Amino acid sequence: MSHNSFGHMFRVTSWGESHGPAIGCVVDGVPPGIALSEADIQPFLDRRRPGQSRFTTQRREADEVRILSGVYQGQTTGTPIALQIENTDQRSKDYANIAERFRPGHADIAYHWKYGIRDPRGGGRSSARETAMRVAAGAIARKIIGDGVMIRGALVQMGPHGIDRSRFDWSEVERNPFFCPDAQAAVAWAEALDAVRRDGSSLGAVVEVVAEGVPPGLGAPVYAKLDADLAQAMISINAVKAVEIGDGFAAAALRGEQNADEMRMNPDGTIRFLANHAGGILGGIATGQPIVVRFAVKPTSSILTPVRSVDAEGNDIMIETKGRHDPCVGIRAVPVGEAMMACVLADHWLRHRGQIGAMGTPTL
Amino acid sequence: MSHNSFGHMFRVTSWGESHGPAIGCVVDGVPPGIALSEADIQPFLDRRRPGQSRFTTQRREADEVRILSGVYQGQTTGTPIALQIENTDQRSKDYANIAERFRPGHADIAYHWKYGIRDPRGGGRSSARETAMRVAAGAIARKIIGDGVMIRGALVQMGPHGIDRSRFDWSEVERNPFFCPDAQAAVAWAEALDAVRRDGSSLGAVVEVVAEGVPPGLGAPVYAKLDADLAQAMISINAVKAVEIGDGFAAAALRGEQNADEMRMNPDGTIRFLANHAGGILGGIATGQPIVVRFAVKPTSSILTPVRSVDAEGNDIMIETKGRHDPCVGIRAVPVGEAMMACVLADHWLRHRGQIGAMGTPTL
């Protein structure tokens, strides 16, 4: 048991505060003999890195990852892999004025009540900066599950603004600063977010992550369901308040015959599903269909608009956040969601191999 | 690690198949000196028990729980508590015809691919019958967290039919066979579900579970967030496909100033929140506000309407389910959701006490 560890056989333990000397994680359980260097991890961190457009926080971090153990001559050795990123742009002064003030919608008051003490600089341990380590661990997880599994994420809603599903195009995702799969929506979003940013406000978002090529049989029943582990993984990301698999909440409105994903034999003896309401998971176990997860990210409460709060002396106060923040934290949650998908799949990959043996081709 | 265990300090390990001789669970970590007998558990099982109205499966199980260990002279001893329920009404013949057939929307094909073997009788391990043990464990969990915490669940949507929030009345929940908090909606639902039942179809649903009186500080950051554990708990319930905390998906459409739950001092030195968009959890830690969780239950695929599928010999077939089933499994998911809430809270209760010490009254 550890409040700061994730996974079982592929196990990530993270540490670090936003404005401490560094953040890091230990990734244990990685199979030996996998080619790995910082160059395999850095591109994923760069996707998440702040300050890349005017739509993310202007904090400037190189976010340069170092591998400190577990790799020898370019290959994993099966021993724990320590990853570390130094915090270079900390500007603690931005936060000094909120040390004794509790920002609404933030974890300040909850940490205060739980621990009686907290590192207030940049949110301390509750900062989304921790998600950099998830992204780094996810890069290693991808190496375990291999190129046969493709994991992609996209922002499918920003504030009240959705996308047009008929225009969904994965190749658009890398062409705009929102990871938006709908080119037209991206244009509209830019305008909307500029306005929100000027207002000193923020927007929520919905992220969709899809994994294709996941071998049927991955997962486990009852309490280790693949979807249950995915839900935990996604909601553990900062600011995430909801998660759904496949049709999710929409499934509640369906009738049984609409929701059942019917099956037919292919000429080559494999099975094809005629729909994917289930989002690729039945009974907690992968069916080989794309695994589809969506999660909602709340708007950050670090806004310029003053809101009512209290301080540590018990005074009613007004509070506004002057530090650098993301007008839509959901944008940078896209690579984080992809990483958590990779981590959950890698964990179940090793767990499956442990109990059952190698993953075979599903035949009847 | 165990695929069939749940929780850490309050730890439930469940076992059993729908049509085996019995189902059971082991509850470990329970503090000593708690008054406990079967009479404390049975009422919760009775709420979940099938066959109580025409709207649930007609399987007739007494679902009589026995405590086999861990209790001496009416008190818990701190050693593991084994609970067991015999399966009395099994009627395996109902299921014989589907042993070699894969029901769409069920775990049949997934289990087949994962394990190469499965107990097909009544769904075997994937049967919702396993949730009886969750309810039993939840009854013990409630004893740990005490009467200061009130956990209540309700069905807030059946198929496409919602409730009128202005008519939400907890006392209505026990007055209709749907756990519906809106008396008028319950009348309409009865009619709608009768029609669905006559059609041999089924409906999905949305369940809301609320915990009041949860001490601020309960929970933990990063990977053991209270909401992450709740999400895992709820999605691990059979047929659940989505979960949200507080405003959940609706939060994505809000702006920062709308979503932040502002605070003000009370005259007695405590803090009051002016809203509860967060659903009682910030940074993974309870704020003392009501914890609000909603989850979506898909419509069961065990329907009389024939649907397309395949069999174990690789033939295209049509399949319909003749066994006794629930037209709306979401109804009986209400006590299960309450139980999972209790289990998660009890686990975090003990974890908090371990790391921090006794839970105090939150003051500044």
Added chain:
Amino acid sequence: MSHNSFGHMFRVTSWGESHGPAIGCVVDGVPPGIALSEADIQPFLDRRRPGQSRFTTQRREADEVRILSGVYQGQTTGTPIALQIENTDQRSKDYANIAERFRPGHADIAYHWKYGIRDPRGGGRSSARETAMRVAAGAIARKIIGDGVMIRGALVQMGPHGIDRSRFDWSEVERNPFFCPDAQAAVAWAEALDAVRRDGSSLGAVVEVVAEGVPPGLGAPVYAKLDADLAQAMISINAVKAVEIGDGFAAAALRGEQNADEMRMNPDGTIRFLANHAGGILGGIATGQPIVVRFAVKPTSSILTPVRSVDAEGNDIMIETKGRHDPCVGIRAVPVGEAMMACVLADHWLRHRGQIGAMGTPTL
């Protein structure tokens, strides 16, 4: 985390008190498709069963095990296997007089201080009766590691009486009531133990368990060392106070060149070790040599000789144990030690396969 669970991927959770209605365990993580029935387990339980000679307790228990889940049509399904044994010969009256008295050398006072309450009948949870479930779980563990691994145990010391290593003969072990590998020693032990029994006293013992055919590479470094897990497993057996691997304590008296197990190439390209001081484990990982574990069992304190103690009212008292007990509990610890060896190996077997893949033939 669970105080009553053992192992990670092969995970045993046990429950039950000596004089409750039953004892049992849940074995999770077992691979599917393994032939298993009660008949595979019962012979191991029969070896451990009391009342088989005048040298073990006269409690008469059939110790008949039932499989309640996880097996379908004679094969494991990959879901948790629940095992249960009813307690049939409980005679609680034997123990009534010690309910409020603390037997020296027993867990009575420790349980009292920890929990404030305990089931005093037959030692309750601290009874060695719990080890029956270890033996049952061990029978399943053996199925996982297969016939290529041979696990055998023997009593190599009873009280102060050792064996003559030059007469060590595994086939003798089943020919005397002591599991003694030295036929001459067995004769002497019978006489010695008869005398001890007549005195109302008891003797300690040393058990040796050897596993041959363990694949090189099994185990893991640092905190999951194979020998560390074996040590924990053995000392967790009731009354065990010491454990050693290979030369164990004797290694402390050696010089480096004496203790190093030298190596030479075989003509077939495999490696042979010229000695086995290490007991088959280096750096926490199996070398393919026999794994040799010895553990010491203290003499039971349930003796007829009165000893000084106190009662729950704080009075100095004299206490003697009138119930039926083993004059040498070490005898029945032999099959328990074998079972724990099997459980540890099965757990590491699955863990190894999870991280590394299938176990291959070790070559350079």
Added chain:
Amino acid sequence: MSHNSFGHMFRVTSWGESHGPAIGCVVDGVPPGIALSEADIQPFLDRRRPGQSRFTTQRREADEVRILSGVYQGQTTGTPIALQIENTDQRSKDYANIAERFRPGHADIAYHWKYGIRDPRGGGRSSARETAMRVAAGAIARKIIGDGVMIRGALVQMGPHGIDRSRFDWSEVERNPFFCPDAQAAVAWAEALDAVRRDGSSLGAVVEVVAEGVPPGLGAPVYAKLDADLAQAMISINAVKAVEIGDGFAAAALRGEQNADEMRMNPDGTIRFLANHAGGILGGIATGQPIVVRFAVKPTSSILTPVRSVDAEGNDIMIETKGRHDPCVGIRAVPVGEAMMACVLADHWLRHRGQIGAMGTPTL
């Protein structure tokens, strides 16, 4: 589950290779509000540090620990504490010649068979250098259990040379380079070890660790027995091959009435034990008597004397170790054993508080 993590509520995850850039660990579960700085940890590391006398390896490491997270303004915050030590004196050239050679008595061949790859520099992950992190974590563990618990270790046997128990004096332990509690023995040991060192050989040792003031009730039954966890902790230390609690192996030779620790009431209503054969633990739970653990450390196989081995090409070779090594690694195992005692106690401290509540004064 993690092969490189130790403990449950007080959980240490270690990483790093002997000659990588650094070694480190993450300590999770530490209660908030504990005063902690590097100065609290460094003295324990200094006790273990090599190169302090001619009797330990001449590797010169400052072993300067840095706290990278989890502490704010001199106090723990309840979030994970990352500790790190840079490797400064690596001299990889010393080890180049053994990269393709398997040192007998070392983990080289076992790692090769398990992983197919290993970092050979200085033993890589299997180096005793990892124990520095145990010592660092132990310093934090001591802070949790507080000054009421006193943990002390001593070397009670070096090679074949024991101590005279009648001269046992804890204050002597810090006055000689062997942590030897018998001043006369220390003189003799110096002479003996000088000779062994000149021969290019090495000696084994026995370490005794005693914890006084441990609250009765600490620990747990069955698989989480305090002695079982201590045994695992001690055997997980590099080169340890045996462990015993209290009388340990000697208990096997006793009779029941000799081994039972009798009890009598004190005038103040507390209980006193008349002996401590049990080593302070009954039924896996502390009795309040001193907890006594002894463990055997084998002589290191890194010796100048050539021994027979094989290389990675399958050739028979002679091998001798030219790097800097300890003639008696048992010496530096003393602070490591103390640290593991502290870690196990801290873990059970928090686990006990979680399940039972605060530890009280044991009364009847």
